[in-house]
Amino acid sequence: MSLAKRIVVDVLLFASILWLPWWCAALVAFGATFIFDWYYEVVVAGFIADSLYGVPNARFHGFMFVATGISIILFFAALYARPKIRLYK
Numbered sequence: 001m002s003l004a005k006r007i008v009v010d011v012l013l014f015a016s017i018l019w020l021p022w023w024c025a026a027l028v029a030f031g032a033t034f035i036f037d038w039y040y041e042v043v044v045a046g047f048i049a050d051s052l053y054g055v056p057n058a059r060f061h062g063f064m065f066v067a068t069g070i071s072i073i074l075f076f077a078a079l080y081a082r083p084k085i086r087l088y089k
Contacts, residue, residue, distance in 0.1 A: 017048060
């Protein structure tokens with residue numbers, strides 16, 4: 001994909017973090033991770049989301065950066081899964 005498309009999706013992702021519900025940003029991040037190669041911006045987006053909206057959560061033993069952790073897992077899962085998906089061969 002071209003750099004211009006990647007920049008447009010980046011702007012869309014960061015705008016969705018700021019102005020849309022969390023699940024919209026998650027859908028954009030999930031889709032972009034599988035569309036673009038090495039979409040490391042998803043980790044930065046998770047960190048920004050946690051910096052803006054993250055609070056210590058008792059479910060995660062007071063860990064505040066839950067979205068960052070999920071985005072790191074998503075990034076590496078996409079790196080592993082993309083070659084195995086028939087669409088990308």
